[in-house]
Amino acid sequence: MKQLIFLFVLFSLSIIVIEAHAQTSDQFYLRVKSEPSALFYVSGAGSYKEGETVILSTMPDTWEDNTSVYKFVGWKIDGSWSTDNPPKVVMNASHEAVAVFEKVQGVGGDAIIIDAIPRIAGITVDSDIYLPEELPLSIKWDTTTNHIITAEKTVNENPDKRYVFGSWKDGNADPVRTVKPDDATSFIALYKTQFYLKVLTEFGNSVGQGWYDEGSTVNFSLDSEHIPDKNDDAIQYSFDSWDLGDYKNSVSNSISINAPLTVKANWDKEYKLEIRTNIPDYIPSGSGFYLSGKNLALIAESEINSANSDTKYIFDKWVTVGPNPVVISNSLSPSTSVLVDSSYIIEARYKKSFLLNVWSPYGAPVGGGFYDEGEVADVRINQNELVVVPGKEKKIFGGWNTAGGEVLDFNPSKTKSLDAPQINSNLQVIVSSPMNVTAKWNSQYYVDVKSSSGTVIGAGWYDPGTLVPISVKMPSQPPGMWTTYSFVGWSGDIDSTATSTKIIVSGPKSVIAEWREDSTPGIINGLILAGVGVTGFFIFNKTRKSGRFSSPLKSKYGDYPGDRRGIDSMLQHDKSNINIPQKNTYQQDMRLPKKKSVYDWLMGNDK
Known part of the structure; x- marks a missing residue:
């Protein structure tokens, strides 16, 4: 007995493992049968790959066995009626397909079949009402008579599910129709199952709530993504997501209806942040509504040029204005952040900066550029004079012309406005507006x-x-x-x-x-020199002829012979040189004579 129980448990576990493997693989099982069951075999059952489309067999309009006649009603796919014969089944899950037949009453006559699929609604034939449990009807009519058949339009099963008349099986979409016995052999009302879709939202209005056919894909949305608070215009509610649907993060969403559904929109609270500046006619970017709790980056331009190129604005700091103060970290930086936990008004403060033009036709002036309003600019030039044409013209610095601008005086009690040029090459200008400072030069x-x-x-x-x-x-x-x-x-x-x-x-x-x-003077001096020369020549010749140099020389040391030896003897006693006048000393501008030896002088004069 224990062995039998063990084998039974082992067999059961094997079946479970096999079924689990079948479900976890990429295949799904299609079950196909007829109703009444075992009426006849319907092919097509088996396992199929995910996504594969299976076309089932076409069912005949009637089926007869040895005792009865059956009329084909239609296919049911997973409990829902299909108007196709044969139907197509997409294997995205395991499915069940049932070929439904109805037994025909009064075999051998011309009976008319009246029914509803599914049997949830009553049908009125002429003036007689037939309840769902009385269906199907098999009625024989005289072929010459007309009859009115009425199907209920809507049947509510519960507040979230209902059945709606779709059409008659022959395609007629009018729930009330007049028929003749020879028009058809059956009149079957087909109903669609519908489910109610609730679209809930705390703010604003939703679009798309209502009844939808089973298996249909429904679109729903919100009329606005942002809803202002009713009591505070600095607060708004912004759509965040849906809890269900194909596009949860989009205002417009869709979903497949296979049962009653309720979808809900999720909202976030946002605060208004207004960014201002003290610059006229300039609106910075960044203002808007931001999610509560967000750490928002504040970014301002470090410099902003005005329409006039001689004025610009330099970032100074961030400040809060309005009823709700907020702490701004690193407020002196143009790039910082703030925590959005309320509505704020934040202003980017800028300082005016003016262009100081410093111009000079000569030299290299320095000090020009942009300065903050009220700042003192040091203007100077590197040289006070400049030669333009060497030896002819030069330029002398003549001062500065400030065109009425304020300059810093060395008297600390006041400043003064200088319309006249300033001679000092260094100038301290108080920049309170765009200014032009010109160097004056004089020739x-x-x-x-x-x-x-x-x-x-x-x-x-x-x-x-x-x-x-x-x-x-x-x-x-x-x-x-x-x-x-x-x-x-x-x-x-x-x-x-x-x-x-x-x-x-x-x-x-x-x-x-x-x-x-x-x-x-040259003529007079020439005549004089000529006379002196003649006189000198005459005296010289006369002296030479008298033999002045032929007799021995005498000195304080005694007599010397008139030759070279006598002169040398005289020189041995007189060791110093004697200043002897040279020839033509008068012609040499009366200069002092050079030193010569007595012998050389005598020899020169003796020629």
Whole structure:
């Protein structure tokens, strides 16, 4: 006995494992049968792959056995009627297909079959009402008579399920029809099962709630994604998701109806965040409603250019305004964040920044650029004068023109407005609006005074319009031996014979002192030298002829012979050289004689 029980348990477990394997594989089982059962064999049963479409056998309109005649009513697929013969079954799950036949009463006559599928509704024939449990009807009519058949339009099973007349089996969609016995052999009302879809939402209105056919796909939605709070316009409710459906995160959703369903919309609470700035006519991005509890990034532009290129705005800080203050971390940074747990008004504060234009036709000025309103700008230039044309023209820094702008005075009690140019090359400007600061430059011209002789006075750099005195002084050294010079006058940019005069500076000037050469001293000196030369020559010749150098030389040391030995003896006693005048010393501007030995001098004069 125990062995039998063990074998039975083992067999049962094997069946369970086999069925579990069948269900977990990618195949589903299709069960096919007839009703009444065992009326005849219907093919098509078996296991099929997931997604495969199975076309069942076509059923005959009637079926006869040895005792009765059966009329084909239709196919039921998983309990729902199908109007197709043969039907198609998609194997997305295990299914059951039943070929339904009805036994015909009054075999051998012309009976008319009246029925409803499913039998949940009564049918009225002429004036007689037949309840669902009285169906099907088998009625014989005179072929010449007309009859009215009425099927109920709607039959409620419960508040969420009902049956709705779809059509007669022959395709007629009118629930009330007039028939003749020879029109057809059967009149069968087909009903559709419908389920109620409830679409619930706490805010706003839903679209799509109602009755739908079994197996149909239903679309439903909300009329708005955002619903404002009735009491506070700074609060709104935003759609989040549906609890059921094919597209849960979309306002428009769909779902398949196979039973009564209730779908619900989920909502989130959002607070309004308003972002402002203190810049006129500028609306920053970022304002809107945000989910409660969200850590929201605040991002502002670090610089904003205005319509005028000489003004821009520089980010300063974030501040909260309005009834609900909020703590903003790192409020001095243009990029920060804030926790949205209420409605807030947050302002991005900007400081005005103005362009300071610094311009100069010469040199390299510095200090130009954008400055915050009220900031002091240090303006300067790297040099105070610049030569434009060497030796002729140069530019002298003449100050700054601020066009009425405020500059910082060294008197701490006040500031002053300078319309007149400022001579100081460094300037501190208070930037309170767009400003233009211009460097002023004045011209200076060079007066060039030249002379080939004497000394001139007056050369140098002068401002335009200056009356410059110029003069020339006679040479301080004595006239030359052969020529002398006398002042004639000025040439160039002035015409004057006076040694001292004046010239007006209207540009670069060049004047030259002119002199005239005088040869009179040369003639006189030549005559004198000629006379001296003749006289000297005469004396020399006379002296030579008298034999002055043939007798012995005498000195304080005694007599010496008049030859070289005598002279050498004399020199041994007189160790020093003797200054002997050279020839033509007068012609050499009366210079002192060079040192020579007595012998050389005597020999030279003895020629």
